[in-house]
Amino acid sequence: MELKVKEIFDSIQGEGPYVGVRQLFIRFCRCNLLCEYCDTDFTYNFEDNSSKIFTPKSLYEFIKKEYNISEFHSVSLTGGEPLLEWNFLQEFLPLLKNDGVKIYLETNATLAKEFYLISDYIDIVSADIKLKSSTGLDTTELHSEFFRNCSKTETFAKIVFDENITDKEIKKCAEFGEKYNIELILQPKMIGNKMSPSAQFCQNLLNKFTKIYPKTRLIPQVHKFLDVR
Ligand code: SF4
Helix, strand or coil, X not given: CCEEEEEEEEEECCCHHHCCCEEEEEEECCCCCCCCCCCCCCCCCCCCCCCEEECHHHHHHHHHHHCCHHHCCEEEEECCCHHHHHHHHHHHHXXXXXXXXXXXXXXXXXXXHHHHHHHHHCCEXXXXXXXXXXHCCCCHHXXXXXXXXXXXXXXXXEEEECCCCCHHHHHHHHHHHHXXXXXXXXXXXXXXXXXXXXXXXXXXXXXXXXXHCCCEEECCCHHHHHCCC
């Protein structure tokens, strides 16, 4: 089995409660969504040396050769949507887990069955709750199904918002938090390196959330300020 990998890189986690930890990122090439605010280039590039084709074993061997894995907090599977590659991950992740490596999954939380198939190998799930007001997509049902499968894995939910977030969406997100007992991370949408919502809007939104669901934090994308990937 061979798979195109967009890039593998050593960097700092810039989002959510694990902000600031050093991670080895593996970026996969495909995504099942087309969010309006997406600014990630996850397409395979034949011209770029960091894009490569791997088998599960050759990817493991490449990582062992190029990096001292014990220096990293964890390996972050990112994309695109890594869960689309569940059959590759079923063979690749046990190799890393045998070495005691922690696996951190960044996902759009819409592929419940695929997550279930590899959940034994995942230590931390960073799951998005996509808002229709920011993506143009209604993924509520898919998220419900996904979070039901996360009960045995450390999970938090990231909500990228702008000033269009509605009271109905706030209520819905708080219900998700409550029902699945997960921390909610409010992440202001960025335009380039600038936050799209105003600081005042962010403060008011956090206040609204914590009134109905106190387990909520506001954390902007720190890697944009650090100017790292
Ligand atoms: S799920 Fe993530 S990678 Fe996929 S289109 Fe949306 S923002 Fe981009």
